[in-house]
Amino acid sequence: MPNTLVTIAKHLPLAALILSxxxxxxxxxxxxxxxxxxxxxxxxxxxxxxxxxxxxxxxxxxxxxxxxxxxxxxxxxxxxxxxxxxxxxxxxxxxxxxxxxxxxxxxxxxxxxxxxxxxxxxxxxxxxxxxxxxxxxxxxxxxxxxxxxxxxxxxxxxxxxxxxxxxxxxxxxxxxxxxxxxxxxxxxxxxxxxxxxxxxxxxxxxxxxxxxxxxxxxxxxxxxxxxxxxxxxxxxxxxxxxxxxxxxxxxxxxxxxxxxxxxxxxxxxxxxxxxxxxxxxxxxxxxxxxxxxxxxxxxxxxxxxxxxxxxxxxxxxxxxxxxxxxxxxxxxxxxxxxxxxxxxxxxxxxxxxxxxxxxxxxxxxxxxxxxxxxxxxxxxxxxxxxxxxxxxxxxxxxxxxxxxxxxxxxxxxxxxxxxxxxxxxxxxxxxxxxxxGIAPPLYNEFPKNATVVWRDSWDKEASGFWMRGGSPADFHDHMDRGHVSFIVEGRAILIEAGAGRYGNPNYLRDYRSIMGHNVLQVGEVDMESVTKEQLFAAGQPREEAHRVAPLDIAWLDEEGGCITADMSTVYPAAKEWVRTVEWDTHNLEAVDEVVLENPDTVIFRWHLGAPAKDVRSRYGPTLPKADLTLEDGVLKGEGYTLSFEADQPVTAEIVAAPDYTLWFSSEHYCLVIRSKEPVASLNLTTRIEVEPGASGHH
Missing domain, CATH: 1.50.10.100 (Chondroitin AC/alginate lyase)
Known part of the structure; x- marks a missing residue:
């Protein structure tokens, strides 16, 4: 493939002609x-x-x-x-x-x-x-x-x-x-x-x-x-x-x-x-x-x-x-x-x-x-x-x-x-x-910014997945090491909060911090008055000593994959946090193993692609407010279930959270799982099962 003009209409325009x-x-x-x-x-x-x-x-x-x-x-x-x-x-x-x-x-x-x-x-x-x-x-x-x-x-x-x-x-x-x-x-x-x-x-x-x-x-x-x-x-x-x-x-x-x-x-x-x-x-x-x-x-x-x-x-x-x-x-x-x-x-x-x-x-x-x-x-x-x-x-x-x-x-x-x-x-x-034209690969690992991306096809309603580790080169990064997003048949199941506005006074808390991602939090904080220092202590300081989180790929192909991310150096308050995720086109299992420096409350979030209010955009149908139930360790949504079990007593609640993923300034539901008492360690297994053909409104 020649690197410039090769056939009809391949005469190059000026690079900065940005009319889009x-x-x-x-x-x-x-x-x-x-x-x-x-x-x-x-x-x-x-x-x-x-x-x-x-x-x-x-x-x-x-x-x-x-x-x-x-x-x-x-x-x-x-x-x-x-x-x-x-x-x-x-x-x-x-x-x-x-x-x-x-x-x-x-x-x-x-x-x-x-x-x-x-x-x-x-x-x-x-x-x-x-x-x-x-x-x-x-x-x-x-x-x-x-x-x-x-x-x-x-x-x-x-x-x-x-x-x-x-x-x-x-x-x-x-x-x-x-x-x-x-x-x-x-x-x-x-x-x-x-x-x-x-x-x-x-x-x-x-x-x-x-x-x-x-x-x-x-x-x-x-x-x-x-x-x-x-x-x-x-x-x-x-x-x-x-x-x-x-x-x-x-x-x-x-x-x-x-x-x-x-x-x-x-x-x-x-x-x-x-x-x-x-x-x-x-x-x-x-x-x-x-x-x-x-x-x-x-x-x-x-x-x-x-x-x-x-x-x-x-x-x-x-x-x-x-x-x-x-x-x-x-x-x-x-x-x-x-x-x-x-x-x-x-x-x-x-x-x-x-x-x-x-x-x-x-x-x-x-x-x-x-x-x-x-x-x-x-x-x-x-x-x-x-x-x-x-x-x-x-x-x-x-x-x-x-x-x-x-x-x-x-x-x-x-x-x-x-x-x-x-x-x-x-x-x-x-x-x-x-x-x-040549189709890009369906899946790929990008070491420089510690990301694995996957999809099972290039169809519009395919299934997709991406996971973040952490690289020493990260810049403009979030506290997202270990984060997982998951899409089934074009429908977002797991999301992150995305990136809001620079001027938003709650940007650090709601978007850039651990609060906006499917990751570990160590210790309770007051969401209304939390400071940057408290967020760093509870999560990922984004300092040189805490940036690296390697990804280990066990297998990865068009049917799915299995990846382990090691965030053990990312959290000042944790001796170890290792997450292993295995998925296919309709199912995902995440196993989290946490060992703390000192006993404290362990909290995990699963940000769901489930609107907390109707989401309207110019380009697609309205995403209606989701109808979720949570009982005995099982969250049920339209056409899917999310279940979890831990080796320590835990509680769970569904809360609304802001995002810039479903649309601009939208809101989604987030499942928050926390240990009932301060613990020295916790193992949590989360499973998501989506019914084929039950993608619903997406």
């Missing part, structure tokens, strides 16, 4: 922050329309482009600039309807206001397109405004990027001046944002105002540099007034100097920590590569090389099997930007990034995060872990199908037609022959 819903996502300000923010992950695009309304067409009077060939087979190494790709798509009759869809989406988006930078909290409140982070209200007065404005720079960047490349694409495809006017207006506004990233973005994590030197460059720096380069590369020289282009170049030159100086001066926390695996390290460097390619590598040879070498370190730091250390949502943000830099540098003759082995394996790992029933494997701070969220990162598969010719990405794009992608990537990826 993924661009509404935004990573966390720092690993030490408490939770993902909802607006970081909510789609910024117009919701998909239902029905059969006619697609807007390309105007009949749109200017013709003479001498532009349509898509055809080409040399795999013959990369094409984004403007050329757009013109080729425009002249290809087979893509007329998809081009019209892109133009129609851009026309609808013209109603949205420009992204305008705020310079005070009052101005920020008036920006209707930005989510108001709860932390803007709770931060200390000494840095509240500085933090809010610095954070808002990043919140604004993905939407600004999305607008610019969408309107630029629509202009090239249609020739309509209204789209060019909108692009130029946004570029005019954005050219005044200097620096692109204001200090204060790290103040909430530090609990202090920025130092005199500032926080340094950050995510906005990289994304906005890509916004400028990707947009200008789509437009013709005469489309952009010379004075505007000159201002943007000056701003880019200043940011190139700023990035290199901040990195060499160890100004940002992630440089001091040498967090080469992190999105925060990678995005500024991807912007550096894009900017120096645009400005001319001959003018900035050292700066360009600095960026490329830094990105190679990021790729080298990830898993050999394509796993990304920070989980799905951060991988999409980071690899999306790296793909942009890789593509632009390859166009300029340097293939070191685009040919990196990680980029060949990453599509397999990302595809293996797709579970039956449209669920997602959702450990870590994964804002794309809510059901149906494949729609929010399907564009990554489009880009990887077209840019690097990934057969797994091609397969995913053809296998999930319910997840549309109206971008140029989306158009071209579906023009690739489906026969070149």
């Amino acid at each position: 819903v993924t661009t509404g996502m935004s990573p966390a300000p720092s690993e030490s922050d408490s939770a993902p923010n909802s607006s970081d992950y909510v789609a910024s695009s117009t919701p998909e329309k239902k029905g059969t309304e006619a697609l807007p067409s390309i105007p009949a009077d749109a200017p013709a482009d003479e001498g532009i060939e349509s898509f055809k087979a080409g040399n795999p190494a013959d990369l094409k600039p984004s403007r050329e790709l757009l013109l080729m798509a425009k002249s290809d009759p087979s893509l007329k309807e998809k081009c019209s869809a892109l133009i129609g989406r851009a026309r609808e988006s013209l109603e949205k206001p420009l992204m305008v930078r705020a310079y005070s909290l009052d101005e920020l409140r008036a920006v209707t397109r930005l989510h108001w982070d709860e932390r803007y209200d709770t931060a200390d007065e000494s840095f509240r405004e500085t933090f809010a404005l610095g954070r808002s720079d990043w919140m604004m960047a993905p939407q600004t990027y999305n607008d610019c490349v969408m309107f630029a694409s629509a202009y090239v495809l249609s020739g309509e001046q209204v789209f060019l006017d909108r692009v130029l207006a946004q570029l005019e506004e954005s050219s005044t944002w200097e620096p692109l990233q204001r200090s204060g973005w790290n103040s909430y994590a530090r609990k202090a105002p920025p130092t005199a030197e500032g926080d340094g460059v950050w995510l906005t720096t990289g994304r906005m540099l890509s916004t400028f380069t990707d947009t200008l590369n789509m437009l013709a020289e005469e489309d952009v007034p010379p004075e505007l282009r000159a201002r943007i170049k000056t701003l880019m030159q200043n940011e190139v100097e700023r990035i290199v100086d901040d990195f060499k001066s160890n100004r940002p926390w992630y440089v001091r920590a040498h967090a080469i695996h992190s999105n925060q390290w990678a995005l500024p460097l991807a912007g550096l590569v894009n900017a120096t390619v645009y400005l001319g590598r001959d003018k900035y040879p050292e700066e360009y090389e600095y960026g490329v070498e830094g990105l190679i370190q990021t790729l080298d730091a990830q898993g050999e099997k394509g796993e990304f250390i920070e989980g799905v949502v951060y991988s999409v943000a980071t690899i999306g930007e790296i793909l942009s830099a890789a593509y632009n540098s390859a166009l300029d003759g340097d293939r070191r990034l685009i040919d990196h082995p990680f980029l060949k394996n990453y599509p397999v790992w990302l595809a293996n995060q797709i579970q039956p029933g449209e669920y997602i494997v959702n450990p870590f701070d994964n804002g794309f872990g809510t059901r149906y969220s494949l729609r929010r990162f399907i564009n990554m598969f489009s880009r990887m199908a077209v840019m690097i010719g990934s057969p797994q990405a091609i397969w995913v794009r053809n296998h999930f037609p319910e997840c549309p992608d109206s971008s140029l990537f989306g158009m071209l990826s579906l023009a690739l022959p489906a026969s070149e």
Whole structure:
């Protein structure tokens, strides 16, 4: 399989042409922050329309482009600039309807206001397109405004990027001046944002105002540099007034100097920590590569090389099997930007990034995060872990199908037609022959982030399973070592709480901590007043000495598997916790063996895919409130039973708990099993049996 263009429509679009819903996502300000923010992950695009309304067409009077060939087979190494790709798509009759869809989406988006930078909290409140982070209200007065404005720079960047490349694409495809006017207006506004990233973005994590030197460059720096380069590369020289282009170049030159100086001066926390695996390290460097390619590598040879070498370190730091250390949502943000830099540098003759082995394996790992029933494997701070969220990162598969010719990405794009992608990537990826796609494996082990994933088929209503151990490389991780999720015939049986909003004051307790996972808790805590220190004492501190939990696979095939996870070093209060799980398509048995340092109450949770209230979404039927019974160690739900037995007296209760797994801000039932008295050890066996064909509402 060639790694780029191999047949009809394999001419690569610019890597950062993110016209899909993924661009509404935004990573966390720092690993030490408490939770993902909802607006970081909510789609910024117009919701998909239902029905059969006619697609807007390309105007009949749109200017013709003479001498532009349509898509055809080409040399795999013959990369094409984004403007050329757009013109080729425009002249290809087979893509007329998809081009019209892109133009129609851009026309609808013209109603949205420009992204305008705020310079005070009052101005920020008036920006209707930005989510108001709860932390803007709770931060200390000494840095509240500085933090809010610095954070808002990043919140604004993905939407600004999305607008610019969408309107630029629509202009090239249609020739309509209204789209060019909108692009130029946004570029005019954005050219005044200097620096692109204001200090204060790290103040909430530090609990202090920025130092005199500032926080340094950050995510906005990289994304906005890509916004400028990707947009200008789509437009013709005469489309952009010379004075505007000159201002943007000056701003880019200043940011190139700023990035290199901040990195060499160890100004940002992630440089001091040498967090080469992190999105925060990678995005500024991807912007550096894009900017120096645009400005001319001959003018900035050292700066360009600095960026490329830094990105190679990021790729080298990830898993050999394509796993990304920070989980799905951060991988999409980071690899999306790296793909942009890789593509632009390859166009300029340097293939070191685009040919990196990680980029060949990453599509397999990302595809293996797709579970039956449209669920997602959702450990870590994964804002794309809510059901149906494949729609929010399907564009990554489009880009990887077209840019690097990934057969797994091609397969995913053809296998999930319910997840549309109206971008140029989306158009071209579906023009690739489906026969070149290869289904990802049904099951896999990913050592770098200590996860095993499984499904019995790629049918929509297959059965699925995933289990977490713990790796020393974990970052943006939760207290989830030993967690198990289980799906039967597309119906979630066991889930985790997922990832809520960064600003949610209960995020640590309800989502990131042991409370949000199917794991051990040692000792009772007051749920209403529990502190971080108490949660760490009762569970998994996520410190270096307590991160590792190895997984031992006894067997694993399409019929099921058997895995043992050893969390004996994870809990300060436990000498030993070993969990062995064996499952098939309809049954699961978990055996837990616990030995404590000192006698205490032992608590286990089983978070159930059973709604505590009706769950309504845009993409599927309502999940009705579940009807459960619990008696004599047996929980009964619709079409399934969960039974448990222990070698010590235990009690059990069903409680309601919040989650971002069934849908956004939904609630589910959780079975809580606890020892009646403090014990030195406890062995617990839990069995789940699901009737075939009894998946019910899912």
